[in-house]
Amino acid sequence: MRHGKRFNLAALACPPRKLENAQPVVVGSIWIAFVTLLWLSLQGSIAQSQENRKTAEDALIASLNSEKDLGTYTFYRQAYIDADNRKAVYTGSIYGSITAFRVLDCVVNLEVAIIDHFSGTINNRPTGEQQDSTTYSVTFPVNREIAENLTLRDARPAELSVPTHATCTERPSCTFTWLEIRGSRGEIKETQIVNGALDFKGSAQHFLVPLSSVASGDSLAQAFRTLAQEKCR
Numbered sequence: 001m002r003h004g005k006r007f008n009l010a011a012l013a014c015p016p017r018k019l020e021n022a023q024p025v026v027v028g029s030i031w032i033a034f035v036t037l038l039w040l041s042l043q044g045s046i047a048q049s050q051e052n053r054k055t056a057e058d059a060l061i062a063s064l065n066s067e068k069d070l071g072t073y074t075f076y077r078q079a080y081i082d083a084d085n086r087k088a089v090y091t092g093s094i095y096g097s098i099t100a101f102r103v104l105d106c107v108v109n110l111e112v113a114i115i116d117h118f119s120g121t122i123n124n125r126p127t128g129e130q131q132d133s134t135t136y137s138v139t140f141p142v143n144r145e146i147a148e149n150l151t152l153r154d155a156r157p158a159e160l161s162v163p164t165h166a167t168c169t170e171r172p173s174c175t176f177t178w179l180e181i182r183g184s185r186g187e188i189k190e191t192q193i194v195n196g197a198l199d200f201k202g203s204a205q206h207f208l209v210p211l212s213s214v215a216s217g218d219s220l221a222q223a224f225r226t227l228a229q230e231k232c233r
Contacts, residue, residue: 055230056223056226056227056229056230056231057103057227057231059223059226059227060103060108060142060220060223060224060226060227061103062223063216063219063220063223064098064101064103064110064220064223066216066219067097067098067211067212067216067220068097068098068099068100068101069097069098069099070097070212070216071095071096071097071098071210071211071212072095072096072097072176072177072210072211072212072213073093073094073095073096073170074093074094074160074168074169074170074171074174074176075091075092075093075168075169075170076090076091076092076093076094076160076166076167076168076169076174077089077090077091077166077167078090078160078164078165078166078167079164079165080163080164080165082122086122086123087121087122087123087124088120088121088122089120089121090118090119090120090127091118091119091120092116092117092118092119092120093116093117093118094114094115094116094117094157094159094160095113095114095115095117096112096113096114096115096157096176096210097112097113097210097212098110098111098112098209098210099111099112099113099135105231105232106141106142106143106227106228106231106232107139107140107141107142108139108140108141108142108224109137109138109139110136110137110138110139110209111135111136111137112135112136112137112138112209112210113133113134113135113136114133114134114135114136114157114159114210115131115132115133115134116131116132116133116157116159117129117130117131118130118131118132132159132194132195133194133195133196134192134193134194134195134199135192135193136190136191136192136193136207137190137191138181138188138189138190138191138204138207139188139189140181140183140187140188140189140207141187141232142224142227142228142231142232143187143228143232144228144229144232145183145184146181146182146183146187146224146228147224147225147227147228147229147232148225148228149182150179150180150181150182150221150224150225151179151180151182151221152177152178152179152180152211152214152217152218152221153177153178153180153208154173154175154176154177154178155175155176155178155208156173156174156175156176157174157176157210160174176210176211177210177211177212177213177214177217178208178209178210178211178217179208179209179211179217179220179221180206180207180208180209181206181207181208181209182205182206183204183205183206184205186203187203188203188204188205188206188207189202189203189204190202190203190204190207
């Protein structure tokens with residue numbers, strides 16, 4: 001024994017070196033697997049979030065498309081003393097609708113028209129057929145504040161205000177259904193053109209959109225809120 005191969009007692013008392021090196025390899029493999037699963041999970045969440053955002057935007061576009069060019073109208077008769085102290089008597093129809101729109105990320109632009117077609121007399125002198133057209137362009141962000149403050153209102157168009165003593169056929173109240181959009185920080189940008197001439201351009205605190213029905217208004221308001229929650233936080 002003394003002249004033969006000597007045993008290394010230290011080596012016999014300890015695990016082989018390769019076993020010491022095996023543990024980090026196993027831990028490293030587990031860590032790589034964990035990171036891979038986490039990455040895949042995050043990619044899935046991102047894809048789902050993007051899908052939700054796309055779905056919310058598509059829903060808003062569909063809701064606006066269904067309302068576009070549909071609008072609302074009524075026939076009326078009115079008699080009043082005008083600003084020049086003349087007796088004015090008119091019969092006519094008034095129509096309001098969304099005529100165009102654009103949804104770009106979290107910013108919406110709406111084009112709205114109010115068209116008043118009428119004829120009558122002023123101090124018993126015929127006026128002939130006339131038409132007043134007012135077009136509005138409004139741009140605003142779809143943020144949570146604006147989306148949560150959307151409300152539906154029943155109100156008369158300015159052309160049929162109470163002092164004109166208007167009476168209406170389809171709508172005895174002479175009111176339209178409107179979606180009211182409100183912003184508190186000058187976020188709403190409005191341009192108003194009356195009979196082809198610029199009448200106003202600047203910031204507005206609120207804006208009214210004529211709608212065909214309360215049901216359509218509820219659907220449109222919900223689509224705005226969903227987009228604000230899913231995409232435009």
